[in-house]
Amino acid sequence: MLRFAFRNLFHKKAYFLASVGGMALALMLILSLDAIVNGIQAKITTYIDHSGADIFVSQPGVRNMHMASSTLPLTVLDQVRGVVGVESVTPIRYLGNIIAAGDDRYPAYVIGLPKDAQAGGPWQITQGVAIPKDGEIIIDRGIADAIGIGLGDSVRILSKEFRIAGLSEGTDTFINSVVFISFDDFAQLRGNTEAISFVLVKVKAGESPTAVADLIRTNVGDVNVQLRAEFATQERRVVGDMSTDIVTIMNLIGFLIGLAVMALTIYIATFARRREYGLLKALGVRSSFLYRVVLTQTLISVVIGLVLALLFTLLMSAIVSLLDVKLTLQVSPASLLKVSTVSLLIAGLAAVLPVKQIAQLEPAAVFRGA
Amino acid sequence: MTNFALQVNGITKRYGSGTTEVAAISDISLTVAQGEIVLIMGPSGSGKTTLLLMVGALLKPTEGSIWLDGLDLTSLNERALPDIRLRQLGFIFQDFKLLSALTVLDNVAIVAELAGMTTKAARRKAADLLTELGLGERLTFLPEKLSGGEKQRVAVARALINEPRIILADEPTANLDSKIGLQIMRLLRHIAKEQGRSLIIVSHDQRIKDIADRVLWLEDGRFKDMVTMVTDPVCGMALERDKATSAVWDGQAFYFCSEGCRHEFLDNPARFQTHQDVISSPSAIHQEHSLD
Incomplete structure (x- = not known):
C-alpha cells in the first residue's frame, strides 16, 4: 500500500x-x-534574565514588568533583607516610557538604579560607566547607533534631559530597550516619591531560592514574591x-x-x-x-x-x-x-x-x- | 453444478421500470467447462458487456443465478464480491488498464499482495510470471514505455497472478495490430489449455474465432441459435447468412448486406476476385456457431 x-x-x-x-x-x-x-x-525577558536576582519582590497583584506598575514602600527593603538566606537586596524603580532624542522616540524600560546596586544593572557595558550618577543615563548601544548619538549626548525622559554616560549591549528587546538612570533622578521624575517598584533579591550561596522565597512570603506581608524564572514566565505570558x-x-x-x-x-x-x-x-x-x-x-x-x-x-x-x-x-x-x-x-x-x-x-x- | 467452472442459469438483467424498462439480457443460460474458451460475439448494444459484468461479479442479474466454481454469486452479499473478483476471476481489458505510476512488476504484484500474499512472495511470483510471458527485461519499466502487445501481456500476467478459475477478456485484441493480437490470443489459448483455466472473451474480432472452442452470438440480449455468418464480398460486413440477400456466380453463392452491394458485385464479379478467395475459406465465411 x-x-x-x-x-x-x-x-x-x-x-x-x-x-x-x-x-x-x-x-x-x-x-x-x-x-x-x-x-x-x-x-x-532579557532584563529579568540578566538582572542577577534570584527572587523578584513586587506589589501584590503585580506579576511582571511589561505594561505593569508596581509600588512598594521603602520599608519592605529592610524586611526582606532580614529574611534568613538573603545575601543582598537591591531596590529598583521602574517605569515603561519613551526616551527621545530630537525627533527620535524609542519605548524603553526606565530603571532607577541605586549607586550600590548588587543586581538589576546593565550586564554588558561597551562604553562608559555601569552605574549612572544623577543626570546621567545608560542606553543601549544599538539604539544610540540608530539615533546617531553617543557618550556625552543627551536624551529626554518625561521632558528631563539626561547625559549619556554609558552604552550597554544586549538591552534591546525588539519591542523596547532598557535604560538606566539614577535612583534619585527616577524619584524626581515621579514627584520625589520614596516608593520603590521591585526588590531584587540575591540568595546566599548554597541556599535554595525557592525556600528563601517562601520565607519572604511568610515574613514580609503584603508583597508578591516570585522566583526569577516565574517572573520571566509571567512576562512572556503577557506579551x-x-x-x-x-x-x-x-x-x-x-x-x-x-x-x-x-x-x-x-x-x-x-x-x-x-x-x-x-x-x-x-x-x-x-x-x-x-x-x-x-x-x-x-x-x-x-x-x-x-x-x-x-x-x-x-x-x-x-x-x-x-x-x-x-x-x-x-x-x-x-x-x-x-x-x-x-x-x-x-x-x-x-x-x-x-x-x-x-x-x-x-x-x-x-x-x-x- | 461443480462439473463446470461457470454455470449461468436463466439470467435476465432489466434496467428501468414500467414503460421505460429495458431488458439488456433476457433469460440467458450458459455453461463453461474447465479449460474451455468461449467467444461471445454480437453487435454493439447486444448485451455482451452486461453479460460480462454479471459473470464478473460486478453486476447482479435481475433474475436467474450464476454459479462460479460451486458458489452462487447471486446469493452473495455485496461485501463478499470484491474477494471473489480478486481471487477467482481474472480480467483483461481492451485498453490494458495498467496503473500508470507502477512498474510492470508492481502492476502484477499488487494484485497478489491485495489477495493476501506477502510483498516478497508476490513480487517473486509476479517476476516469474512476467518472465514466462517474455517480459523479464521489462520488470522495472513503467507502462508508458511498453508497446501495446507488452502492455496486454502485463495485463494477462495480472489476470493470472491469483490463479483464477476463469478469465474474462473484454475485446483483448481491439488495441493491437493483427500480428500482436494473434500472439496474445495464442498465448491465452495456451494458458487456458495448459493451466485448465476457462476463458470467456467478448469481442468483435473475427480472428479470435480461430482459438475459441465455442462461439456464441448475442443479439438483443439473447443467444441466437445456430447462426451462420458470412461476409459481404463488397463492403466486408459480417452478416447472418439466412437474413442476407444472395447471388450465385461461377457456381458459388455470395451473400450481401443490401441490394446495392449485390448489384455492385454482379456488375463486375471479377473485381471482387480477391474477396472471393478470402470468403471461400471455410473458417472465414462459413463459421458455424453451435449454441447451448
Whole structure:
C-alpha cells in the first residue's frame, strides 16, 4: 500500500511539487510567525534574565514588568533583607516610557538604579560607566547607533534631559530597550516619591531560592514574591497574550491556505486517477484500501511540507541572526507540536473529498470505458 | 453444478421500470467447462458487456443465478464480491488498464499482495510470471514505455497472478495490430489449455474465432441459435447468412448486406476476385456457431 501511495504521489512531479510546496508555504506562515513571537518573548525577558536576582519582590497583584506598575514602600527593603538566606537586596524603580532624542522616540524600560546596586544593572557595558550618577543615563548601544548619538549626548525622559554616560549591549528587546538612570533622578521624575517598584533579591550561596522565597512570603506581608524564572514566565505570558489575537488570525489564515492547497491538490490527483481506482475496485480491491492510499498520500505530502516549512523557517532564522536586526526567530517545541497537529488536521480534512470521490466510483464502469 | 467452472442459469438483467424498462439480457443460460474458451460475439448494444459484468461479479442479474466454481454469486452479499473478483476471476481489458505510476512488476504484484500474499512472495511470483510471458527485461519499466502487445501481456500476467478459475477478456485484441493480437490470443489459448483455466472473451474480432472452442452470438440480449455468418464480398460486413440477400456466380453463392452491394458485385464479379478467395475459406465465411 505504501509503495502504491508513494509511486502515485511521486509519479506526477508537478502535482507533487505543487502539493508539498503549497503546504510548506502555508505551514511556514504559521511556524515563522510563532518563531517571531517566541523570539520576541525570549528577548522581552532579557532584563529579568540578566538582572542577577534570584527572587523578584513586587506589589501584590503585580506579576511582571511589561505594561505593569508596581509600588512598594521603602520599608519592605529592610524586611526582606532580614529574611534568613538573603545575601543582598537591591531596590529598583521602574517605569515603561519613551526616551527621545530630537525627533527620535524609542519605548524603553526606565530603571532607577541605586549607586550600590548588587543586581538589576546593565550586564554588558561597551562604553562608559555601569552605574549612572544623577543626570546621567545608560542606553543601549544599538539604539544610540540608530539615533546617531553617543557618550556625552543627551536624551529626554518625561521632558528631563539626561547625559549619556554609558552604552550597554544586549538591552534591546525588539519591542523596547532598557535604560538606566539614577535612583534619585527616577524619584524626581515621579514627584520625589520614596516608593520603590521591585526588590531584587540575591540568595546566599548554597541556599535554595525557592525556600528563601517562601520565607519572604511568610515574613514580609503584603508583597508578591516570585522566583526569577516565574517572573520571566509571567512576562512572556503577557506579551504572548497581547499577540494572541494576531497570532490566532495568522494561524487561521495559514491553516486555511494549507487546507485549500492540500485539499485541491489531493482532490485533483485523485480525480486524475479515478479510472485507475475504478479499475482496482473492479479487480476486487476494497474501497478501504483506496481510502488508506489517499490518506497516506495526503499524510506524506503534509509531513514533507512540514519538514520543508521547518527547514525554511530555521534557514530564515539563521539568515535573520546574521543580519543586524533586533528580530530573532525561535522555533519552540510547542509551536512544532501545534503545527504538527494543524498538519494532521489538514491531512484528515483534505482527504475527505477524495475519499467521497472514491466511494462513489462504480467499478462496473471500467468495462464501459469510463 | 461443480462439473463446470461457470454455470449461468436463466439470467435476465432489466434496467428501468414500467414503460421505460429495458431488458439488456433476457433469460440467458450458459455453461463453461474447465479449460474451455468461449467467444461471445454480437453487435454493439447486444448485451455482451452486461453479460460480462454479471459473470464478473460486478453486476447482479435481475433474475436467474450464476454459479462460479460451486458458489452462487447471486446469493452473495455485496461485501463478499470484491474477494471473489480478486481471487477467482481474472480480467483483461481492451485498453490494458495498467496503473500508470507502477512498474510492470508492481502492476502484477499488487494484485497478489491485495489477495493476501506477502510483498516478497508476490513480487517473486509476479517476476516469474512476467518472465514466462517474455517480459523479464521489462520488470522495472513503467507502462508508458511498453508497446501495446507488452502492455496486454502485463495485463494477462495480472489476470493470472491469483490463479483464477476463469478469465474474462473484454475485446483483448481491439488495441493491437493483427500480428500482436494473434500472439496474445495464442498465448491465452495456451494458458487456458495448459493451466485448465476457462476463458470467456467478448469481442468483435473475427480472428479470435480461430482459438475459441465455442462461439456464441448475442443479439438483443439473447443467444441466437445456430447462426451462420458470412461476409459481404463488397463492403466486408459480417452478416447472418439466412437474413442476407444472395447471388450465385461461377457456381458459388455470395451473400450481401443490401441490394446495392449485390448489384455492385454482379456488375463486375471479377473485381471482387480477391474477396472471393478470402470468403471461400471455410473458417472465414462459413463459421458455424453451435449454441447451448
